[in-house]
Amino acid sequence: MRQHSKSLISFRVISLRMILALFLFTGIFSFSSSNCSAEMEEAHSNLTPWSGYWWPHYEGAILGPLSKYDKTTGKNSATWEKNNHPSGSQVPKWFGYCHAWAASAVMEQEPRKSRQVQGPASSLILKVSDQKGWLAVGHAKDVANSYGDRFGDNRGSEDRHDLAPDQLWRLLKLYVKQQGIPLILDVEAGDQVWNYPIYAYRIQYQPQAGANGIYQAKLGLWMADDAVAPDFVGVKVRYQTYQFTFRMQNGSVLMGSGKWVGNSLKDHPDFAWYPYVARPENPEIDYKLVKKMLTGSGATTSPNENRPNIIADNNRPDSGNNTNNDNSSTTESRPNNPIIPEGVDLLSPLELAALVMNRTAAFNFDVSIDRFEGGIYSVGETFKISAKSEEPGYLYLLHIDPQGNLDLIFPQAGQDNKIPAGKLMQIPAQKSKQQFLVHGPKGQHRVTAVVTTRPLLLSGLISGTQQQQMTQHKVDKQKTESRPVSQKQKSKSQNQPQNKKVAGGAGQENLKEYQSYQTGQFRWHPSQQKIISELLQQYLQDQKNPLTASGEIDINQILGKFAQDEVLFLVQ
Numbered sequence: 001m002r003q004h005s006k007s008l009i010s011f012r013v014i015s016l017r018m019i020l021a022l023f024l025f026t027g028i029f030s031f032s033s034s035n036c037s038a039e040m041e042e043a044h045s046n047l048t049p050w051s052g053y054w055w056p057h058y059e060g061a062i063l064g065p066l067s068k069y070d071k072t073t074g075k076n077s078a079t080w081e082k083n084n085h086p087s088g089s090q091v092p093k094w095f096g097y098c099h100a101w102a103a104s105a106v107m108e109q110e111p112r113k114s115r116q117v118q119g120p121a122s123s124l125i126l127k128v129s130d131q132k133g134w135l136a137v138g139h140a141k142d143v144a145n146s147y148g149d150r151f152g153d154n155r156g157s158e159d160r161h162d163l164a165p166d167q168l169w170r171l172l173k174l175y176v177k178q179q180g181i182p183l184i185l186d187v188e189a190g191d192q193v194w195n196y197p198i199y200a201y202r203i204q205y206q207p208q209a210g211a212n213g214i215y216q217a218k219l220g221l222w223m224a225d226d227a228v229a230p231d232f233v234g235v236k237v238r239y240q241t242y243q244f245t246f247r248m249q250n251g252s253v254l255m256g257s258g259k260w261v262g263n264s265l266k267d268h269p270d271f272a273w274y275p276y277v278a279r280p281e282n283p284e285i286d287y288k289l290v291k292k293m294l295t296g297s298g299a300t301t302s303p304n305e306n307r308p309n310i311i312a313d314n315n316r317p318d319s320g321n322n323t324n325n326d327n328s329s330t331t332e333s334r335p336n337n338p339i340i341p342e343g344v345d346l347l348s349p350l351e352l353a354a355l356v357m358n359r360t361a362a363f364n365f366d367v368s369i370d371r372f373e374g375g376i377y378s379v380g381e382t383f384k385i386s387a388k389s390e391e392p393g394y395l396y397l398l399h400i401d402p403q404g405n406l407d408l409i410f411p412q413a414g415q416d417n418k419i420p421a422g423k424l425m426q427i428p429a430q431k432s433k434q435q436f437l438v439h440g441p442k443g444q445h446r447v448t449a450v451v452t453t454r455p456l457l458l459s460g461l462i463s464g465t466q467q468q469q470m471t472q473h474k475v476d477k478q479k480t481e482s483r484p485v486s487q488k489q490k491s492k493s494q495n496q497p498q499n500k501k502v503a504g505g506a507g508q509e510n511l512k513e514y515q516s517y518q519t520g521q522f523r524w525h526p527s528q529q530k531i532i533s534e535l536l537q538q539y540l541q542d543q544k545n546p547l548t549a550s551g552e553i554d555i556n557q558i559l560g561k562f563a564q565d566e567v568l569f570l571v572q
Contacts, residue, residue, distance in 0.1 A: 196226070
């Protein structure tokens, strides 16, 4: 869902052979292989990039900040944007300014509150979203060093694996560990481009059993996420994991030996880059003027190392941050654990899929649906979930449709998901206006309920205003697809709870009261989404966890003590 290519950023392509030769010459990538036990390398950059919106072209949302820029400067940037990046349904949904946000997030101070600016033409108040929009368009065609080649642009290499895992390891070591600066990655191996600034990594590796000289490794990447509302302040964490193998020779990684394995064969980073000179694409944007109005400076700058670094998901109710408030308070120093927030388990999309497909429970936990197992619902009706746990913890309800699509239905932003021990809980609560909405496709749906001892952060979960907007579109579509319950269906449900019909029925007046509480949607790139859907479909067919069977992910080792249960229902 984003557009970034050599047409938008001026890249200085650096030969991977040159970089690798430098590593070998300096010896900074060598390590001892005498210890056959598992080893680990991790690093965190000296600064943490901030989260911002990626301004998709089809929405035309960047026109709001640009109109304010034009009003203060007398320029015509909005007109240029309309002519060169038109909006509308005909525009591919992934075209946008993700590359420009990523560059600004590593090179600029984060705007954290509204401010009044004085321009050549007038003065006005800019919201956080306006300021971040200005910075994004100011970095739309940055000069950058690039490593690897974009797949699908019909230029240079069309090898999906031209950025091998051992090469990426060296780049992470050079940028994040040695220089202390983030590295931007396109994490989608296919035609689309999904840019994120990487600020931390962890590589765990050990000799592969029965394979002389071959090591198996797990790579974890921590990055700032752009699945946030335009006015979001702080850092919303995105986390992804990859699997690869490599060879060792004389205590060093053998160049060219790295290979993506498992699901990472189809889902791995495509190319890496780092910007060093800010350049707008829009000729009406004066970057120096933008800097002068926003910061009083006219030069390209790097963020202050002492600026606030927030590693937690700010939309969680237990995070202690009000993300929609420009004056929200933050900590002025990095947490003790620079990678994962203390007391929180951060799950990558594949780890979340492994959790959903898990079949074990560490303690008694039961969940049921109001029309009982196998109950029949129509699109537009609502349902309730009852849950009782032997031990206290944090409750999560995840919905899987017949096509293997996954979403989070509880908790939503602002909801308390703590569950006590031994008490029957109804979700939503009896008097709550927040309801679970039944939607298509037709067929067997299931809700997987999980109770964990520590709260979870789920990578790629859309948050805030953006989620509400997307949900509204989804509900509007459902209204056109819904239909009255047939007489046969009515007879089947005479002795069942009479659930509220909220779409296309008598409960229409209540729709707006809870339209933002339908689903917690995930924004995963295409390769990742396809892999997870295929895994879930396989799980729905044979009830086996393919990730556990392959040894790729052991969710019990990651989470420790937890319990889960699931319920099935039919949509017709």
